[in-house]
Amino acid sequence: MGGAVIPLSCHTIGPFFPHPFVQEGDNDLTRIAPDAPPSRRGSRIRLQGRVLREGGLPCVNAVVEAWQADAAGRFRHPADPGWQEADPEFLGWGRAVTDAEGRYEFHTLLPGGFLDRAPHVNLLVMASGLMRPVSTTLFFPGFSEANAADPVLGLLPAARRPLLVATEDGSGGFRFDILLRGPASEETPFFED
Structure with missing residues (x-):
């Protein structure tokens, strides 16, 4: 039997995630535990958007x-040469689930840049209909020089780079919508591991 393999629904992620997969407070990267105080370093921001088909x-x-x-551009992970100086109150990882409108929200700190990287947040999306998780990186407005020099953002054609830059939402936070599939001029660029 030749020809293309057509994926079936059983080959996709989902069709849903059990409710306990995402706990209350998992979307707050500023705390190392739900009952811990938030980090006192850096600028707190809200990052919100929609995941769209x-x-x-x-x-x-x-x-x-x-x-x-963290706000100083450090990770609390031994792979970071300066990990011992990382903010001990900042988890730096979180998980959110989308609602009926596809909305998600994170509470975090504006990240610092590190090495040759501009300030950014890495995102991974798992959803029904996807064959595997997809990952992307969002960058922030106001860092035009750092964004222009970022090697990951530089992998994209210049016309697609703005698709990875969040927009200010008018309340001190940022909005970043993720379009899983669509015209190249609108679809969020994804990176392979």
């Missing part, structure tokens, strides 16, 4: 994971 339809019950450096 082709045609702008909301992606309901998708899981979005975020991980990032």
Whole structure:
């Protein structure tokens, strides 16, 4: 039997995630535990947006994971040469689930840049209909020089780079919508591991 293999629904992630997969407070990267005080370093921000399917339809019950450096550009991980100086009150990792409109939200700190990287947040999306999780990176407005020099952002054609830059939401936070599939001029660029 030749030809292309057509994926079946059983080959995709989902169709849903059990409710305990995302706990209350998992979307707060500023705390090392739900009952811990938030980090006192850096600028607190809210990062919110929508996960959308082709045609702008909301992606309901998708899981979005975020991980990032602290406000000084450090990770609390032994792979970071300066990990011992990382903010001990900042977890730097979180998980959110989308609602009926495809909305997600994280509470975090504006990350610092590190090495040759501009301030950014890494995102992983798992959703029904995807064959595997997809990952992307969001960058922040106001860091035009650092963004222009970032090697990851530089992998994209210049016309697609703005798709990875969040927008200010008018309340001290940032908005970053993720379009899983659509025209190249609108679809969020994803990176392979």
